[in-house]
Amino acid sequence: MASPAAHVTAFLFLFPTGLCRLFRSSSLYLQNPSLYASKSCYLSNPKYKNLHLYILCIALPIASFSEFFLFLTLSAHPTYTFSLFHQCLSLFFFWVLLILFISREFLDPSAINDGLLFVYAAIAFLVEYSAIGKGVAHFGVGGVVYDLLGKLTLVCAGCCFVLSLKPASFWADFVLSCGLVFKGTWVLQAGLNLYTDVFGFKGCRKITVLPSRDSADVVCDLKEDGLRGVALVNLLFVVHAILILVLGLVVFGLLSSYKNLRCDEASGPLLAELNSESIRMLAGHADLEIE
Template sequence: MVLFATHFLSFLFLFPIAIRRLVCSVSLYLESPAQFSSKTWYFSEPKWKNWDFYTLLVALPIASFSHIYLFLAISGLPTYRFSFLAQSLLIFLFWALLILIILKESLDLYVVPESFVFILGGIAFLAEYFMNGRGILGLGGVAYELLGGLALVCAACCLYLSIWPSAFFADFLLSSGLVLKAVWVLQLGLSLYTDAFSVKGCEKMTIMQGNNREVDVKCDLEEDKLRGMALTNLLFIVHTTLVLISSFVLFGLLHRIGNTRSREDSGPLLSNIGSSEGIVMNPLPIFELE
């Protein structure tokens, strides 16, 4: 139950952040496609609207120290003990990345270019790829391997944006990948750590210390194991398809809203007022981004 709660909390933190990044990225691109430049974090004005960023600044160190406590509290040398230490270091790496971002934005540290922050983000995602789900076998190994693949995609997008920050498709893929990561983390918690969504013929995940390896989901028959792997891959394909379709639908909605507002602002009366008083109309005034 604790492991499911961990996955659920990760979903609650990551999903709204990923959705907000996707909306801000698309809005900024539609406002001026030729001048689009990706950012590691899209800040809004006033500053209190960035509650998700400040929540992460507080939550990530707490989560990191919690994993260190679990590492120290477990006696002996079970194979899963050091995974808590690895997760703690990984969380701390992402927290250090947030610290660098807030220092760059608050103190105007132009000596730290945006490309350098993207490179550090790519390194953090690469570290997640190498640390994620190591030692877990069976159905859990398949599910965590797919999650690691998403981290690898996010790392590639960050490294690409560090070279070509104007590449909107890379930013769009990064934001959609973060949304998919959040959804898949929740699916992992439901499939591996609960009885209600477990695969038929397989028991929920238990950690054992036999032969220096971890056993996650135990299936009575080989057919049940193969069916569970096929179902896991199918669920991932379904999640990927739904997230991509939702992302393109969101793009279309924001584009339509922008065109509607642009037509309203370019009416005869408003155009006369704007020309006489020097008012500049924003075609997509949804977010005020720095």
């Protein structure tokens, strides 16, 4: 996360993933709310449509090794080597998670339980949380930006734990989906505001290593500029939250109003299974009423 390119790449992964999950989970829920059960990963059929996941399975370990060899020159700064270790570990956890998702499609789905995958995803988010903002001064503009990103990561981890215990909780899945979208947009916002001078805050320059300590932060000319930057960060976070909430409600409203917009995840064998289960339940209720 030490360059605008890294933040843009994270946005290109998180935003589409969260939006796709929002569409698919909402589509599945609207088909039959009473029998809804969240899935750890909504993959497309045929399998070649999941090309982005296959690419990530190659890209994540490459990114981890690249960071390791790139920042070996910073071994004189213990803070950065500690941060590097956490970032590589976080990438490794998500790489293993992707492997499990893909393996589940080629193996018997019952061999890898969705509940266990949600628990593992929650652990991966917690590992990511431990790596966010390492090497950045806590009380500066950069520290506030990454602190808010860390809170979003904790929300995602909490939703995964809830879904591991109660897969029928659609709202936990809804918050998880919106949280991934939110993380994507906020990572992009952080990359633009912290690592570029064009989109930086007034009176502040892009994030740099502070000469007096082994940490980095946005350098502002005046104390008032730094305080204004922190206030703008909090305002931007609220604006992002409102826009993401509106986006989620609009998506859910459109899918509930127009059935043809729903994703194919809710129109294949899974839907047939849900419909047959519904028929059996209705038949059971009818038998009880007759008796």
